[in-house]
Amino acid sequence: MKPICLIIALVLSLGGVAGAHAQTGEAVAAVVNDEPISTFDVRQRMLLMIATTGAQPDEETLTRMEDQALRSLVDEKLQLQEARRYEVEVTEEEVDGALGRLAQQNNVTVDDILADLRASGIYPNTLRDQIKSELAWQYLVDGRYGGRVRVSDDQIAETRERIINSLSKPRYLIAEIFLPIQNVGEEQEVRQLANSLIQQMVDGAEFPVLAREYSASATAESGGDAGWVLSGELRPEVESVLREMPAGRVSPPIRVPGGVYLIALRAKNEGGVVNQLRLQSITLPVPEDATAEERQQARQALAEVAAGIDSCDAVEDAAGQLDGAFPTNLGSLSDNALQPEIKQAVSGLQPVSATAPLDTALGLQSFVLCDRQQSADGVPSDEEIASQLRGQRQSLLARGYLRDVRRESTVDVR
Known part of the structure; x- marks a missing residue:
């Protein structure tokens, strides 16, 4: 493990300036619509990335981190400029609140965070500026698209039904980091960054921390946590890898x-769907000494009565048509709790209808299916589904928005 002072020295050496208490004399790393980003800003962001991820980078990794830091700063500069254009402001109190939430999430105090930053050679404004740009972009995107991103009850119901119907397929509890490729020429560079992140995890960096810092996915704020994802919802390229991966591993790029x-x-x-059945029954006792003909007559009588049932409110009256028969409300049961022969007989029914008479320990029984619902563990609530759908759509809109802003801007990397 490299001492922090050695890492700071390596970072400072990249800019050709041995560190400065102020930005006086710093070179310009990039100009974004006439607003400069200094080499000091880039080095500070690199140190913040190292401190938050726990990475122990070598010189080659530091060079890639320098490129990533500059790209992040360019995007943040564009986001702040766009926010100013629409008069979206972020107050210092709002930045304080976000910093407090960050501390709470990590079970530390704000003073602990600031002390760690200073010990790593990072000025607190480096973190505060990053938080400010994230908040400004979030406010701008919410204001621009929030009213347009609506999720209907039908969409929630369709998504819920699709989730339940898919639960017989494998499910994956995943976290993700998505590194965008803006053009073909960036592919090698992005792949190198992905491999660098894997190496940082090998060296002890935590996946959620890296996701917050690097991922362009909507899940970045939650450390890349995408929750349970069903087979068929993932891109085929991703699922083909996960299918062969053991739990507890991180995929290759x-x-x-x-x-x-x-x-x-x-x-x-592997998942699985449970049928929750609401059942009633009509039981017709048959004496043990009944002849085969008497048993057949009882079976036919019960079958005729059961065939006429068209609602569960009619079960009691139907049972009253047969001497000695009695109804039973079995309530809601999982089909896995039924005896195999009863489960098989009920499986082919549609509500409301009755099975043919079955021989049971109580005599002859006909089971009436009043309702059937599918359920499974891990199905999100309607509120969670709606939130997920809104987040996915807003994330796509935000990516497209930032892409348009880049296209219309002048960025000069020195």
């Missing part, structure tokens, strides 16, 4: 249209 994924497979579940 996975090329997909638009970028590269790193996937942490936290758990895998």
Whole structure:
């Protein structure tokens, strides 16, 4: 493990300036629509990336981190400029609040965070500026697209039904890092960054921290946590890798249209759907000494009565048509809790209808299916589904928005 002072020295050496208490005399790394980004800003961002990820980079990795730091600063400069154009402001109090939430998430105090920054050679404004740009972009995107991103009850119901119907397929509990490729010439560079992140994890960096710093996915704010994802919802390139991966591993870089994924497979579940049945029954006792003809007559009588049932409210009256028969409300049961022969008989029914008489320990029984619902563990609530759908759509709109802003801007990298 490299001492922090050695890492700071390596970072400072990249800019050709041995560190400065102020930005006086610093070179310009890039100019974004006439606003400069200094080499000091780039080095400070690199140190912040190293401090937050826990990485122990070598000189080659530091060079790639320098490129990533500059790209991030350019995007943040564009986001702040666009926010100013629409008079979106972020107050210092709002930055303080976000910093407090960050501290709470990491079970530390704000003073602890600031002390760690200073010990790593990082000025607190480096973190505050990053938080400010994230908040400004979030406010701008919410204001621009929030009213347009609507999720209907039908869309929620369709998504829920699709999730339930797919639960017989494998499910993957994943976290993700998505590294976008803006043009073909960036592919090698992005792949190198992905491999660098994997090496940082080998050296002890945590996946959620790297996701917050590097990922362009909507899940970045939550450390890349994408929750349970069903087979069929993932890109084929991603699922083909996860299918063969054991839980607890991080994937190699996975090329997909638009970028590269790193996937942490936290758990895998083959899944399964449970049919929840609401049942009633009519039982017709048959004496043990009944002849075969008497048993057949009882079976036919019960079958005729059961065939006439068209609602569960009619079960009691139907049972009253047969001497000695009695109804039973069995309530809601999982089909896995039924005896195999009863489960098989009920499986082919549609509500409301009855099975043919079955021979049971109580005599002859006909089971009436009042309702059937599918359920499974891990199905998100309607609120969670709606939030996920809104987040996905808003993330796509935000990416397109930033892409348009880049296209219309002048960025001069020195």
